[in-house]
Every structure is written in C-alpha cells, then in structure tokens.
Amino acid sequence: MPVIALGLDFGTESVRAILVDSDGREVGSAVHAFEHGQILDALPGSTESLPERFALQCPADWIESAAIATKQALAAAGLNGDEIVGIGVDFTSCTMLPAKHDGTPLCELDSLKSRPLAWPKLWKHHGALDQADRMTAIAKERDESFLKRYGGVIGLEWFFPKMLETIEQDPEVAEAAEVWLEAGDWLVWQLVGGDSKSLVRSTCQAGYKAMWSADEGYPSQDYFDAVHPKLAEAVAHRMPGEMLSPGQVAGQLTDAMATQFGLPAGVPVSAAIIDAHSGVPGVGAAEPGTLVMVLGTSSCHMLNATKMVDMPGVAGVVEGGILPGLFGYETGQAAVGDAFAWLLKLLNRESFDDLAKDAMSLPPGAEGVACLDWLNGCRTPLMDGSVRGAFTGLGMQHGPAHLYLALMEASAFGVRWIVEMLRHGSADQSSSSSVDAGVPIERIIATGGLPHHNRAFVEVYADVLGMPIEIHPSTQGPAVGAAVLGMVAAGPKKTPFASIAEAASAMAAVPEDQCDLILPRSERTQAYEPLYDRYRQLADAVAQQRI
Numbered sequence: 001m002p003v004i005a006l007g008l009d010f011g012t013e014s015v016r017a018i019l020v021d022s023d024g025r026e027v028g029s030a031v032h033a034f035e036h037g038q039i040l041d042a043l044p045g046s047t048e049s050l051p052e053r054f055a056l057q058c059p060a061d062w063i064e065s066a067a068i069a070t071k072q073a074l075a076a077a078g079l080n081g082d083e084i085v086g087i088g089v090d091f092t093s094c095t096m097l098p099a100k101h102d103g104t105p106l107c108e109l110d111s112l113k114s115r116p117l118a119w120p121k122l123w124k125h126h127g128a129l130d131q132a133d134r135m136t137a138i139a140k141e142r143d144e145s146f147l148k149r150y151g152g153v154i155g156l157e158w159f160f161p162k163m164l165e166t167i168e169q170d171p172e173v174a175e176a177a178e179v180w181l182e183a184g185d186w187l188v189w190q191l192v193g194g195d196s197k198s199l200v201r202s203t204c205q206a207g208y209k210a211m212w213s214a215d216e217g218y219p220s221q222d223y224f225d226a227v228h229p230k231l232a233e234a235v236a237h238r239m240p241g242e243m244l245s246p247g248q249v250a251g252q253l254t255d256a257m258a259t260q261f262g263l264p265a266g267v268p269v270s271a272a273i274i275d276a277h278s279g280v281p282g283v284g285a286a287e288p289g290t291l292v293m294v295l296g297t298s299s300c301h302m303l304n305a306t307k308m309v310d311m312p313g314v315a316g317v318v319e320g321g322i323l324p325g326l327f328g329y330e331t332g333q334a335a336v337g338d339a340f341a342w343l344l345k346l347l348n349r350e351s352f353d354d355l356a357k358d359a360m361s362l363p364p365g366a367e368g369v370a371c372l373d374w375l376n377g378c379r380t381p382l383m384d385g386s387v388r389g390a391f392t393g394l395g396m397q398h399g400p401a402h403l404y405l406a407l408m409e410a411s412a413f414g415v416r417w418i419v420e421m422l423r424h425g426s427a428d429q430s431s432s433s434s435v436d437a438g439v440p441i442e443r444i445i446a447t448g449g450l451p452h453h454n455r456a457f458v459e460v461y462a463d464v465l466g467m468p469i470e471i472h473p474s475t476q477g478p479a480v481g482a483a484v485l486g487m488v489a490a491g492p493k494k495t496p497f498a499s500i501a502e503a504a505s506a507m508a509a510v511p512e513d514q515c516d517l518i519l520p521r522s523e524r525t526q527a528y529e530p531l532y533d534r535y536r537q538l539a540d541a542v543a544q545q546r547i
Helices: 059-077 129-141 145-150 159-169 171-176 183-192 203-209 221-227 229-237 255-261 275-282 337-347 353-360 400-424 455-465 477-490 500-507 522-543
Strands: 004-010 014-021 026-033 084-091 096-099 179-182 200-202 242-244 249-252 268-270 290-295 299-305 316-319 327-333 370-372 390-392 443-447 469-471 516-518
Touching: 004 059, 004 183, 004 275, 004 477, 014 059, 014 477, 026 059, 059 183, 059 255, 084 183, 084 275, 084 477, 096 159, 096 171, 096 183, 129 145, 129 159, 129 221, 145 316, 159 171, 159 179, 159 229, 171 229, 179 183, 179 200, 179 203, 183 200, 183 249, 183 268, 200 203, 203 242, 203 316, 221 229, 268 477, 275 290, 275 299, 275 327, 275 477, 275 500, 290 400, 290 477, 299 400, 327 400, 337 400, 353 400, 353 455, 370 400, 370 522, 390 522, 400 455, 400 522, 443 455, 455 469, 455 516, 455 522, 477 500
Parallel strands: 004 084, 084 268, 200 242, 290 443, 443 469
Antiparallel strands: 004 014, 014 026, 096 179, 249 268, 290 299, 299 327, 316 327, 370 390, 469 516
C-alpha cells in the first residue's frame, strides 16, 4: 500500500504543501500566501522607507502559512495526518536571519523589531553589493581555493556578504545575534525543536550559498579575519550546527508543531534543500546530463555531471550538492517572472494572453527591438547584481508585442549563454575551448509555474537553443522534490526506497510522451544565430558601464 510524504515548498510570496504517495500520485496540495509577503517598502507597522535594494520577510509568516497550507492539503486529500511518514522542506536561498540560541529571530524582540537588519534577508535582498565585491577581491588577492568552485565571484545574494552587511551597518544587531543561519535551516529547526546545540544545517544551502565543502568546510578563519575581524568571530562562535545532506533526518516533529500542523508527533523531518535544487528530484532527473530549468520569479538551472570543471561564470559547483555521487552545477537568471511582471505593469495589462499571438506572429528579432534581461542584475555568468537591463532599437512603429517578444528572446539568449558556458567550460564567447572542456547537456526539462502558464515563452527558448524542451506535467517540481526528500527521510523500513535517486525515479519521473515536448523550429533557430551575437554584443557593452 502506498505511503505518503509531505513536501513544504517555501517561495517568495507563499508556501505550498503537497502530499505525494510512493507511486508518485499528488493526492493533495494547498498554497497559502505569507501575510506580509515581500517586505520591500517599510517594516510592518512602520511608515519609514527601507533603503534601496532591501528585500526582507517575516519569519512568523513561514510557520503560520505552512501550518495552514498543510491542514488544507490534508483536508483536500481526505486524510487525517496519520498517513504521513516523512516531511521534506525546500526554501528560497540565500534567505537568512540572525537569531538567539533558542531560535527566536531578532526581529521578534521588542528592542530590535524596528531595525531592518534584524529581519530575515530574502534571497533577492541586494543590500550587500559592496560587501560581496570586497570579499571577492580579498579572496582573489589571497588566491583562496574555494573561489574556483564559484566561478571566481562571491554573489551579493549569498550568506556571508549579507552577514557582513549587518556587522558593518548595524553593529548592535550583529552583536545581539547568537546564531546566523539560513531560513530553510531555521524552519527545520522549528519543526524538530531543540536549542542551537542540536541545530542541523543543510549541506546544499551551505555548499551553494556559504562556500562550504565537505573537504574544506567553510573558508579559513584567516580569510574571514582579512575581510573583517567581527566576521571571523561570528563564523567561529555564532554558526553552530551539524551538517546533513537533504534526505537525511534532521529530527522528528515536536508535539507543539504536530498540533499546529495537524500531524502526528514524531514524523521524521529531512534536512532542507534549496527550492530550485529540489526541482531536480521533483522531475525525476536522477541521471547526469539533464539540465533542469526551474522557471519562476527568477530562474535556476541545475545540471548534474560526473566530473568537476573549474568554470568561470558558474554560480556554484558542489559535490553531492543536489544528488549523491554527482557534481551539481548551479546557474541562473535573476529576473524572469519578475521581468514579465514588470513589463505587464509597464504596459498596464493583466496578462500576456492577448499579446502572445501577436508576439509570436512577429519574425525573430521583434522587427529590430532588442532587449537585455538584466532588470535585476546578472546572476550567470557575471554574478553582478549592479548591472541593469536595456531595450534598444525602439521606433514609433513598435508596440507592446514587440517588447514582449524581445523580452522573451533576451531571456532565451541568456539561457543559451549558460548552456554554452556549461558545455565549453567558459563564459567567453571568443574562447576556443571545445565541448569536451565542459560538461555534457543531453536533455532539458522545464518545471515551475511559468512553463505551464506561458507556452510561447518556452517555444522561444526551444527555438533559440535549437533543442527540444520537455515541460514536466507537474506544475510543482520543487514541492514534489521536497516530498521525495521527506519519503527518503522516513527510511526504507517505512518506504520502498533506499536512496533519493530511487524515490525520485518512482515518484516524479514520467515518460517523455507524457511531457509537453516543445520542438525547435529550424527556420527560427537559424534566424536567431546573428541575433544571439547581437545580444552578446549588447551584454558586453552594458557590462562595461556598471552602475
């Protein structure tokens, strides 16, 4: 008889609870929006504007929304909760926060709740730009070994730049912080209880966002001291915890959380995983050579390979970071769904439905309109949050459909740049590196909500890449991946699975004929060749004028 696992998928605006059985049936799901959403303008209860580039969240929202969504999913499935054998958690990353030893977030203290840097910094918080640049420069000066795993750049969205931002800009908050941790680890901590001595940290989150590796651990104390002595002190004394891989048991659901979530106490809870990375087991991609594109507000592209390649421009390479026994490569684009939402607002439209037909009837190149999709900076290959996007070639004859097609094409050109970088081991268009210098990409799967709501977008991707793209039938790849990890955490005595690969294949893989297969159109693929070169030239020109 099939058993059921719960996946909790924490996104930018909401959390999804999904119930998946061991045969891969999604038996129930529910979504609940965070009460405070993204905190971008002012703190709750305040009218004082936040600084530019700030993006915060409220940790109480995470627990409350997850509990409501879980109860709603159970009700939708007609279950009482006793059927759940394990819980998996995926979370946006790097979303991080300072807390006390008992897990209390600093923003919940009366003395600090009015201080913005006491609140969790959302993944898209870009306040640490200067800190990231300085940390990168010092790492290069010192020839730090960890830097090669991240394409030579420390991202401004990562853990330690955000930590350093607080140390430098609000020393009182930094001094009050007894524990610094990722939000995914904090959520799991709340589910299983205990103090900071029993805290579990995810090797996935630490590997991709905090420069941690199983061989070397975090960067050296000497490096952190060279950046800032207070940062070195915080890393040494304010980051307790045991490193566990996603799928390993972080603990069991406490009595209090069981009551709040409508579940039995003692259910095993997996160590957390980054939300996008959860999409890999969530679409059943257990083999190397499959590029999984999780397309949403931003996009992440994950690829497992059998070898490690030092690759300038990659956002991170972590051994076992996504699946055991493989090297997990991460790349991404900082604005995808966000960019489309911006264009909708600019055009005063509610959806692109009425524009899609007109846009797709235009020839490749949108009749001279070109776009650079860096509206929120460039994640891969530049890892630079300060660069900005552009539209060029606009004339009085152009309208909304031209802007829409140009934005879709720009996003697709960005993915082609990423694919070429992975295959050739270089982000340099003029590089003479062969395909063998990088890692192979033999198959592309798209997941997340965007591919199901915007087929034209995926069609443009296929045309630009000249490759078929499979749209996985599940609209909830990351959530299903979290459920896979919950199933694995339950253990082989309760489930049919002994590994993540086994569970992913059984619970999430589907035959190609059950996917919506988008094939490239050869005439459009040919037409995009010179247009891609134009995109790269525009990117080079804009990158030289960093804001």
